[in-house]
Amino acid sequence: MQNRLEDLDFADDICMLSHRFQDAKEQTISLESTARQIGLLINPVKAKIMKINTAQTKKLQIRHKEVENIEEFTYLGSIISTTGGTDEDIKARKRKAQQAFAMLKPVWRSTTLRTSTKLRLFNSNVKSVLLYGSETWRETSASIKTLQVFLNRCLRNILGARWPDTISNKELWKRTKQEPIEITIRTRWKWIGHTLRKPT
Structure with a gap:
């Protein structure tokens, strides 16, 4: 049944x-x-x-x-559309995360705060905004790339890594103790399984 x-x-x-x-x-x-x-x-x-x-x-x-x-409506902060996709929702979450990151520019530029503190603030105030509702998104290579490029740009900004200095993505994630966004989202999917297995 x-x-x-x-x-x-x-x-x-x-x-x-x-x-x-x-x-x-x-x-x-x-x-x-x-x-x-x-x-x-x-x-x-x-x-x-x-x-x-x-x-x-x-x-x-x-x-x-x-x-x-x-054609579309917002439910619990997520955009639902007639296309059945998640592009609109991802774009909206990215805009909100960009605004959150911009508001904290003095924090990223601070020379008195440790990088570890900045990263904790980034995870709680920017990354969490970006990934709100991500467990309902339909994962595509294009959407994952869009999210990862945004996060990488933010992390490089926090570390002060600017052109012509170069740093690989793997080295960037290692220094900032981050994981690829694809893994983060798939980890959230497991939460749904835990919820479904709970008794009525």
């Missing part, structure tokens, strides 16, 4: 998943019926629907009001 995930719940947000339009319609009716029992109503203006890889043209309605169809 295989369990099927039909909804994602967080605080007052509900993301319902359906393979068929009829299922989506029935889920919406059931949700509204249950919500009414405790005095809540679904807001048809705030509710959105996103169709992925389908030619379905039927319109979902809530209390005779049409629910807006969208």
